[in-house]
Amino acid sequence: MTTSKGPLMTAAANPQTPDTGKRLELYRLMQACRVMEQRAYDLFMQNLIKGTSHLALGQEAVAAGFGAAMREDDYTFCTYRGHNHTLVRGVSMTGILGELMGRECGLLSGKGGSMHLMDVEKGAMGSYAIIGAHMPIAAGAAWSAQYRKSGQVSVCFFGDGTTNIGAFHEALNFAAIWDLPVVFVCENNLYMEYTPIGDVTAVKNPAADRAPAYGLEPVVIDGNDADVVYAVAQAALEKARDGKGPSLIEVQTYRHGGHSRADPGKYRPDEEVAAWKERDPITTYRARLLADGVDEAAIVAVEEEQAARVDKAEETARNSGPPPLEIADTDVWADGSSRWRN
């Protein structure tokens, strides 16, 4: 791990233990993500979710850590693997599952799909399915916040594989020269789809080793430790809000499953998968809470609450019909239509 002495690495090295309320919130957010995505997996198996879907099982601490640290009006930009980043902003679980299932109750009435979750009111500014594209867009939202002096920060999540595409480079340089309030979070889960990231990347840490190319501090943190993520997120958000510009944070984590629905993930050594499952962000966090004396009943209450929540969400989504066909060609334009002629 890089051992820089900047504010972010300091936060990573000495994460202040948040109060129990916050820690239970982190646990709750992770649980919510976990049960929702496990349910999504089951719904696939029943062919109730069509198309594709990219789960982040195992990566929940990243979404939760940032979700817990962000201000209500901050912006999230994420990817096709963005169910969790969207959910932690307070977005409806029913809306998300409904969208995956293509139902009327879906967040986007079935027009977006699993790769495009978005809830502008909650600051979930969209999930983008073209690698890297959302990075300059996130910078643009940060520019807007800077111009409007709103104090909002834009947080942009992406993967290790994304660090090799042109838009990554342009967005980082752009954000740096304009001191934009944007936090770029690279979730290094070791794979670009089926290819180990090291096979296609000229440096060891695909994001952190590039940070100096943009005048930024190299930062690599443990993405399976919600406390660490939370602490670093707070530091980066504060830095951005203070007008001190962007951050690039490399978060080491792992997806338990394959890249997408179609992928059993067999290209990964069994021991590697086993080792990371040992480091499951949720079970380890649960153990830590208990060790730190948090009441098990409070933990179980969170678990039961989220289990009930996902059951309810699934039920509502199942009972929701397909979207009305009339909406298929609406909302191309601001007038609600798709009319291209008079």
Next chain:
Amino acid sequence: MTTSKGPLMTAAANPQTPDTGKRLELYRLMQACRVMEQRAYDLFMQNLIKGTSHLALGQEAVAAGFGAAMREDDYTFCTYRGHNHTLVRGVSMTGILGELMGRECGLLSGKGGSMHLMDVEKGAMGSYAIIGAHMPIAAGAAWSAQYRKSGQVSVCFFGDGTTNIGAFHEALNFAAIWDLPVVFVCENNLYMEYTPIGDVTAVKNPAADRAPAYGLEPVVIDGNDADVVYAVAQAALEKARDGKGPSLIEVQTYRHGGHSRADPGKYRPDEEVAAWKERDPITTYRARLLADGVDEAAIVAVEEEQAARVDKAEETARNSGPPPLEIADTDVWADGSSRWRN
């Protein structure tokens, strides 16, 4: 300047003095570039060159240093500011001036223009006018050489402003991971068109400070010293030919004129222009040759030869007619036609 200890910086710090024959060749190449581009400027003023043109007056040592070091079958990829890089590969001066003038004798019969000079037989693989685009293409030619085990090296020239576009990033990473025999040469002339490069770049040395992002040695050299450029070019070419992969070399230089035909270059402080003109690569090299005991007659002979050459080239081009109109729609396809239907 970066003070790395790698082979390229070593070559830059202690350039071996080439023999007099080679030094006169370097001088001859620089003279050829200078007189050709000065003539191009005059031809503009007479409106015999239409459209636009981007001169590299003041940057000749870069083209010359590489031109003198490259093997006959190596590949050059350059930009709209590529008259010199093309010329030094042994390309016809008449062909170049003729192309700028849109004449039948032009290198491309008037179909390419000043921004697209190309002479495949000489290894001048094209001048590209979209910023950054030729960088992955140069990598591709290097890949081909590697696959064919031909020992050829691809040399790719571009400007400081080009380091901020996505293709730069993709090409560098790609070349690095495949150990491609390609030398990327960033001619840092301090300006991206009319904008000082520092205003739009997150690091001080736009290329060298990014080299580590691709696992490469940071290299900054004096691009107005033909001996230094030649030595570093040799080292980089050798490294590439030995299978040791790509290099990224930042060459500090300056264009005496504006960005293009339309630009008087007024955004630059007078003292800056004056200081760089003091460091003219040609007059300084001439003085050095004399100081090192090279016979002035030999130097003058080179000058007279090139003066005569450009006169002859201009005359031939002036006497050449416009290209036959029939060629306007040929050579879209390999069969020579532009037929898109049967």
Next chain:
Amino acid sequence: MEKLSYREAVSAAIAQEMRRDDSVVFLGEDIAAAGGVFKTTEGLLDEFGPLRVRDTPISEQAILGAAAGAAMTGLRPIAEIMFSDFFAVCWDIVVNQIAKTRFMSDGQCSFPLVIRSANGGGARFGAQHSQSVENWAMAVPGLKVVAPSNAADVKGLLAASIRDPDPVLFFEQKSMYGLKSDVPEGEHVVPLGQAAVAREGSDVTIVALAAMVPRALKAAETLQNEHNISAEVIDVRSLVPLDTTTIFASVTKTGRLVTVEENPRLCGWGAEVSSLVAEELFWDLDSPIVRVTTPHIPLPSADTLEDAVMPSPARIIENVLQMAD
């Protein structure tokens, strides 16, 4: 009325809109301190300052990404892509992000932004700086596409584009930057989606865009004077929304249609207009529909070659005469 060049009308429109709306911001390469490589944006930095008029690096994806993100969050950005050929390096942001996100989000967000760009041939810049690419944009759902043929329309249509709640690609034909014409003084806004009848006529309808409009008008004049053919010339002005009402009314009257476009041959807006008429006004047609285009080739650089391939008044006349045979 004041006489403005096509170029001056650009900055006039931007200034007009920046004065009335603080949320209008402007970014691009060399647009601020240098006033634009085509000198279309001179004076804007001085009047509106460096927070609203910003020079960028050569990072077209970042430029348009920034515009997109800003538009989603309350601003009305104007972005310049210096030459329209460069849309190719940032096409994803245009077609996959800006054009689609409102639809995908079920209408949750808007992209009130304008991307201006210098388009088209005639400047002897060679194949990578001369394309007419308004067709690329027309083919993509979610983009409005505007291309003015004179200074008054530059001012009025650009103002309307900036006010429009949807993303507009605004193509300035670079060969026309120097042309001066009358422009209404004071606030001037021309609604999008209304073609102009540039010349009335009764025998044949010539539909043209941008730099092809003056050529069509020239052809129409010769057709009248030398061949006694009365050509109606329609300036399309905006490809999306497309004013089929005006075009159809003319074709219904004349029974004959010629489209004149600078684009290469295949899949241009001319094909779209032609096929619309072939579907909806078939029974009104008195003769085949003719498209005049540049051949399906990249543009050559030499002046003589470039002039030979772009549609000329002579080529338009020739086609109309053949049709009348």
Next chain:
Amino acid sequence: MEKLSYREAVSAAIAQEMRRDDSVVFLGEDIAAAGGVFKTTEGLLDEFGPLRVRDTPISEQAILGAAAGAAMTGLRPIAEIMFSDFFAVCWDIVVNQIAKTRFMSDGQCSFPLVIRSANGGGARFGAQHSQSVENWAMAVPGLKVVAPSNAADVKGLLAASIRDPDPVLFFEQKSMYGLKSDVPEGEHVVPLGQAAVAREGSDVTIVALAAMVPRALKAAETLQNEHNISAEVIDVRSLVPLDTTTIFASVTKTGRLVTVEENPRLCGWGAEVSSLVAEELFWDLDSPIVRVTTPHIPLPSADTLEDAVMPSPARIIENVLQMAD
């Protein structure tokens, strides 16, 4: 004959060509070790080794730039762009570099390369992974554009594309990957630029491409059985070169033309074919030319919505019947 899926025909063609020509190399994301995300390239790494079959980073500009540079210098690269939507991130290399450089260089260099890509809708992938973008390519001079409708054509046309001295964009319709059909065993090459008469008929010509061909055939069957209308179905196969001979022969015979395309409405190949016919076969037409397309919208994700907007046999039938009225 052997039964191959559309998917298997891809690797069959690549293997066939790699065996006969050492200069054929193949690169793309996850195409080697993983055998492709659509499993179209399984076995190639094993047979041809890691020097000829190479996995790349997510760097589409580098992938196509590498292919371009390699093609200029003696190789015959095949590059995969995983989804055709991603052409937008590397469009410059395609349209400004690969398509133009032969012309600009006065014929000095060739680009014998193939870019394969999974194209089109029907997989419920949403708007950024479902577009049909063959039109984007057709509009650009210098690109050949191929889109097969069955496994035999995948093998034969892909082989021909690899042998072709010009750049070919090869669109594989992802909704068809699983479909099996008869494919000639042994060497199989289908020349580019020849449309296929997929079904003979005399009353109306239906011109279709790729996944629309089976839909057109289905419609033709119903038209025959239920309405006694004899429809001829033409599978265009390659948009550039375009086989106007076969299309025109059919329209001359039937006097009626319907084009069926998956693309959004504007400026598609259907408009091109329609306007060609409206210009050159006007007097042979017995009724307006009709284009059936997806509406001018991004594709929605939900299965019900996606099915509703893409051209269906029912929609084709309806259009033909209206025409016959």
